[in-house]
Amino acid sequence: QPSSITDPERRSSAAQQRVVPPRRIHYLGEIAQTVRDYKSWTDSQASKADHLQHLMAAAACVDGEAIQAAAAQARTDLDPAAREALQGWEALQEQYAAEELVYTVRGREIRQPMYVESLSHLQIPRVSIPDPSSDGDKLRWLMKENVPGAFPFTAGTFPLKRKSEEPKRMFAGEGGPAKTNARFHFLCEGEPVHRLSTAFDSVTLYGEDPDERPDIFGKVGESGVSIATLDDMKVLYSGFDLCAPTTSVSMTINGPAPILLAMFMNTAIDQQIDKFTEQHGRAPSDEEAAGIRSEALRVVRGTVQADILKEDQAQNTCIFSLEFALKMMGDIQQWFIDNQVRNYYSVSVSGYHIAEAGANPISQLAFTLANGFTLVEYYRARGMDINAFAPNLSFFFSNGMDAEYSVIGRVARRIWAIAMARLYNADGRSQRLKYHIQTSGRSLHAREIQFNDIRTTLQALLAIQDQCNSLHTNAYDEAVTTPTEDSVRRAMAIQKIVNQEFGLLQNENALQGSHLIDTLTELVEEAVLEEFERIDQRGGVLGAMETQYQRGKIQEESLHYEHQKHSGALPIVGINTFIDPATVDEDWEPPEIELRRASPAEKHDQIDRLRDFQKRHEAEAPQALAQLKRVATEGGNIFGALMDAVRVASLGQITQALYAVGGEYRRNL
Numbered sequence: 001q002p003s004s005i006t007d008p009e010r011r012s013s014a015a016q017q018r019v020v021p022p023r024r025i026h027y028l029g030e031i032a033q034t035v036r037d038y039k040s041w042t043d044s045q046a047s048k049a050d051h052l053q054h055l056m057a058a059a060a061c062v063d064g065e066a067i068q069a070a071a072a073q074a075r076t077d078l079d080p081a082a083r084e085a086l087q088g089w090e091a092l093q094e095q096y097a098a099e100e101l102v103y104t105v106r107g108r109e110i111r112q113p114m115y116v117e118s119l120s121h122l123q124i125p126r127v128s129i130p131d132p133s134s135d136g137d138k139l140r141w142l143m144k145e146n147v148p149g150a151f152p153f154t155a156g157t158f159p160l161k162r163k164s165e166e167p168k169r170m171f172a173g174e175g176g177p178a179k180t181n182a183r184f185h186f187l188c189e190g191e192p193v194h195r196l197s198t199a200f201d202s203v204t205l206y207g208e209d210p211d212e213r214p215d216i217f218g219k220v221g222e223s224g225v226s227i228a229t230l231d232d233m234k235v236l237y238s239g240f241d242l243c244a245p246t247t248s249v250s251m252t253i254n255g256p257a258p259i260l261l262a263m264f265m266n267t268a269i270d271q272q273i274d275k276f277t278e279q280h281g282r283a284p285s286d287e288e289a290a291g292i293r294s295e296a297l298r299v300v301r302g303t304v305q306a307d308i309l310k311e312d313q314a315q316n317t318c319i320f321s322l323e324f325a326l327k328m329m330g331d332i333q334q335w336f337i338d339n340q341v342r343n344y345y346s347v348s349v350s351g352y353h354i355a356e357a358g359a360n361p362i363s364q365l366a367f368t369l370a371n372g373f374t375l376v377e378y379y380r381a382r383g384m385d386i387n388a389f390a391p392n393l394s395f396f397f398s399n400g401m402d403a404e405y406s407v408i409g410r411v412a413r414r415i416w417a418i419a420m421a422r423l424y425n426a427d428g429r430s431q432r433l434k435y436h437i438q439t440s441g442r443s444l445h446a447r448e449i450q451f452n453d454i455r456t457t458l459q460a461l462l463a464i465q466d467q468c469n470s471l472h473t474n475a476y477d478e479a480v481t482t483p484t485e486d487s488v489r490r491a492m493a494i495q496k497i498v499n500q501e502f503g504l505l506q507n508e509n510a511l512q513g514s515h516l517i518d519t520l521t522e523l524v525e526e527a528v529l530e531e532f533e534r535i536d537q538r539g540g541v542l543g544a545m546e547t548q549y550q551r552g553k554i555q556e557e558s559l560h561y562e563h564q565k566h567s568g569a570l571p572i573v574g575i576n577t578f579i580d581p582a583t584v585d586e587d588w589e590p591p592e593i594e595l596r597r598a599s600p601a602e603k604h605d606q607i608d609r610l611r612d613f614q615k616r617h618e619a620e621a622p623q624a625l626a627q628l629k630r631v632a633t634e635g636g637n638i639f640g641a642l643m644d645a646v647r648v649a650s651l652g653q654i655t656q657a658l659y660a661v662g663g664e665y666r667r668n669l
Contacts, residue, residue, distance in 0.1 A: 019326055020377045020540055027377050028370055029536035032529040034423045035415055042143040045082040050136035052078060085142045086135055096129045096147065103149070103159045112160045116506040124506050126160060130513060144414075148467065148509055152417040154410050154521070155509045156467035157432045165193045166499055169250060169436065169470040170492060173199030173225035174482045175598040176606050177236035180225040185239060186485060187492070194240055196302075197250040197472060199224040200260070205317045207256035209652030210606040221598030223482055226606045228651045229613040233263040234270065242268040242300055249302035250348070250436070250470075255319035255665075257306035258328045259654050262642040264304075265297065272296045294339070303345040303394050303436070306332065309371040309541060310350050312667070313550040314357040319655065324662030329375070330382050331639040337388045345394040347375065348436065354550075355398035356442050358558020361405055362524065366531035367550055368395060369415060374541040376424065390420065390430035399459040400440040407520045409435060409466035410511070411528060414521075437463040438472040444479040446590065447583060448574030452476035453490060460495045461502070465511055471495055482596035546668050610650055617648040624648045625657040632661040 020027065052074040059067045075083070095101065101114050115123040127147055132138050148156030161167075168191075172183045180198070188194045201224035203209075203216055209228045210220045220226050227233055240247050242264075253260045272292045276284050284292060308325040311318045318325065333346045351359075351368030359367065372393060379389050395412065399405045416433040420426040439459040444452045453476045460473050475483035475491040483491065504510055511517045538544040564570035571577045582588065614621070624645045631641040638658075645654055 018381070019323070019542055020374065021381050024377050024381070025540055025543075026536055027373060028532040028540060030423060031373060031415070031419045032532045032536070035418050035525070035529055038418045038422055039144070041079075042140060045079055045143070046136035046140040048074065048078050049082060049086060049139045050134055053135040082139055082143075086139055089138050089142075092147070093129055093131070096125070096127050101127075101160060105158075110159075112163070118503060118506075124503070126507060127509050128507060128512075145512055151421065151428070151431060153413040153432060155512055157413065157434055157469060161467075161508060165195075165246075166496070167464065167468060167471045168492060168495055168499075169195040169197045169248075169472055170488065171197040171199050171252070171438065171472045172488075173201070174223070174596055175221040175602045176226055176609075177232045179221075179598075179602065181236055181238055183485075183488075184237075187488065188240075192246060194244075194247045195250075195470060196237070196240065196248070198236070198252060200251075200253050201226050202317075204228070204260070204651065205253065205255065207259070207319045207651060207655035209610055209650050210603065212607065217603060220603040220606055226598075226603075227260065227263070228606070228610045230263050230266055230646050231609065231613050232606075233260075233267045237264075237267060242271055242302075243296050245299070245301070247301065251302070251304045254305055254307060254311045254315065255317045255325070256651060256655060257304050258332055258639050258642055259646060259651055261304045261306070261332065262639065262646045264302075265300070265643065266646060268300045269293050269296045297339050297341050299343060300341070301343045303348045304332075305348040305350055305396070307347055307350045307371065307396075309374060309545075310353055310368070312545055313354060313367060313371075314359070314554060315353040318665040318667075320658060321663035321665055324658075325665075326378065327662075328638050330379060331637045333379055333389050333392060334382065334384065335637055335639045336392055337384060342391065344392070345434075346389075346392045348394045348396045349375065350396040352396050352398040352438055354554060355400065355440070357554050358442075358561060359554045360557045360561075361400065361402050361408060362527045362531065363553055363557060364398060365408055365412060365524070366528040366535075368397065369412060369528065370532060370535055370541050372416070373419065380424075386420075386424050386426045387430050390426055391432075395433060395435035397435055397437055398440050398442075399437050399463045400443055401455065401458065403520060404524050405459070405462050406466065406511070407517060407524050409437075409463075409468055410517075410521050411525045415525065415528065434469045436470045436472070437468040439463070439474045441474060441478065444474060444476070445572070445575055446479045448580065449476055449479060449590070449593070451574050452479060453494065456491065457494050457498070460498050461505075464495070464498055464505055467508065477593055480593065480595070484594045484596060548668065614650055614653070620648040621653060625653060628654065629657055629661045632658065 052071065055067060055071040055074050059071050096114065099114060100111050102109060102111050104110065112126075114126050116126065118124055129147070130141060132141065144152070145154045146152065147159070149159030170187045172187060173180050174183065184196050188196070201221055202219045204224065204227050208216060210226055211217065225236065227236060237249065240249075242249060249264070251257075251260060251264065269292070272295070273284060273289060276288070276292055306329055308318060308322065308329060312322060320328070329347060335341075336344070336346050349368055349372040351364040354367050355361070355364040372395065375393065376386065376390065380386060397408055397412070399408070412435065413433045417431040420431040439456045443455045443459070452474070456473050456476070460471060463471050473491045473494045475487035477483055477487045498505065535541060535544045535549070538547065538549055544550060561570070565572060565576060568576045574580065624647070628638070628641045628645045632638050642654070649657075
């Protein structure tokens with residue numbers, strides 16, 4: 001007899017696996033110990049190298065079997081890797097003294113000049129190599145520092161920067177897709193390389209469609225672009241070939257990231273299909289379309305943020321249950337592996353929002369790296385080969401004014417490389433940590449707003465000196481508004497002047513050899529490892545999140561910053577010191593500046609575009625959404641189903657369907 005209970009039309013989700021298996025719960029403690037063991041081993045090998053060098057010098061001056069035997073034993077005691085490194089020292093010096101550096105990237109030979117001629121006709125080396133007399137000092141430098149592009153990558157991820165591609169990647173998003181597309185073209189005007197970075201409005205960030213509802217309408221297109229459909233995504237990036245080697249697109253989206261990423265990938269594929277149709281005067285056959293799709297996925301470049309761990313810890317745009325969100329992150333990476341997506345980063349493990357929420361540089365770096373290693377453990381637990389997924393991971397940090405920001409990249413690269421090599425047995429490509437820097441938003445102030453560019457310039461200088469892989473410089477007016485064309489042009493000029501005019505940075509390892517930088521590197525690295533151990537004692541990242549450890553620490557550090565700022569112990573020029581007397585009167589008003597806001601007409605246009613899309617696909621959407629829910633409940637790859645669903649369903653429709661099978665986010669209390 002049929003049940004009288006109404007079918008809720010919801011099915012239980014597939015059984016979930018643990019994110020980090022119980023046997024791997026102490027991964028952060030292991031990483032801390034691995035890094036310390038490597039450094040101890042390096043110091044031990046350096047001492048042995050010195051001992052051998054001294055014995056060899058003595059043997060050259062005094063005949064004696066005892067000395068010869070001792071030298072032979074000392075040579076045996078030296079690790080083969082250390083011997084090999086020392087044997088290559090002279091060749092390394094010759095290589096970097098040459099006119100050109102020749103190296104290989106993915107089988108392609110790269111040649112770059114090694115010197116830049118100054119106005120005084122001096123030859124400035126792009127990489128400067130030390131010349132210590134002690135073999136121990138040589139070995140210690142090779143094992144802890146080394147040249148850029150060589151393990152442990154302390155000095156930089158790659159041997160040299162590309163002269164044809166500056167690290168500039170400016171963040172933009174406002175109004176509808178056409179308005180933001182115009183801003184993208186403004187930012188890229190005259191540039192040989194197009195590095196786009198996309199800000200989404202809060203409606204999109206929370207997975208909703210634009211609507212007349214009062215709690216939604218006012219936020220449509222504010223402080224970011226409104227994207228609800230595949231049609232919107234195509235307009236957003238129109239005029240840019242998403243599969244060109246000179247185009248790279250970053251998307252700052254987290255909760256609904258899998259949905260927006262599926263829209264983006266479809267846009268890249270459809271661009272290439274349309275190009276084929278235009279060139280051949282016909283649509284491609286099924287076989288041709290499959291080949292076009294495969295090639296588009298292979299070459300498309302960019303990053304999606306998709307970091308749900310830091311959302312729980314700091315940013316707060318979680319929309320799905322944490323376990324379900326992590327499941328979708330894993331599905332994205334698995335789909336990338338299956339479809340050979342090698343040039344697009346499946347996640348940008350982000351510290352920026354942790355810093356903006358109030359964390360100091362140590363906590364920002366420690367929490368971010370810990371989150372990254374958690375993803376490594378999760379993806380390995382799902383059976384993925386580390387060398388198949390680690391190259392698809394990227395990182396994102398803030399740069400403030402603190403001294404520790406001078407070495408944040410050096411420390412991150414070294415910890416990551418040592419852990420990847422010594423603990424996870426990953427290959428050289430997986431050992432390379434790549435990261436984006438955005439200058440500190442928290443350091444921007446509405447009072448004395450013109451001083452903000454000075455702070456941003458110093459932060460950009462630190463980032464470029466530390467060999468960041470890409471950089472966004474904030475506009476001075478971001479303290480109060482979405483940047484205007486004038487302010488964003490000034491922000492772009494900041495990093496262009498630092499990159500192109502500042503002579504010292506024609507050299508790419510200027511920080512190496514500084515006693516202060518060496519000291520800061522050691523201090524920051526040890527502080528990060530100690531934080532790893534504190535998190536490890538709480539059951540790893542996820543265990544610590546259950547007690548809100550990260551959130552509590554961020555709040556404490558934010559409160560400390562505010563106390564220091566308000567007491568004047570932390571000087572902030574124009575805010576608590578060097579205050580303009582004209583600004584302290586009660587009737588003082590700040591000068592008017594242009595405020596960028598989405599107009600009611602723009603908001604209504606987005607709603608109209610959404611409803612037109614939904615009407616055109618009203619017959620297909622229900623079936624696609626049902627299939628999406630079926631895949632999710634059966635434990636299939638959700639991202640693969642999203643690639644189909646976004647073609648006929650809107651962001652809000654898909655979000656609601658996933659809520660039904662994956663659950664909505666609820667914070668641990």
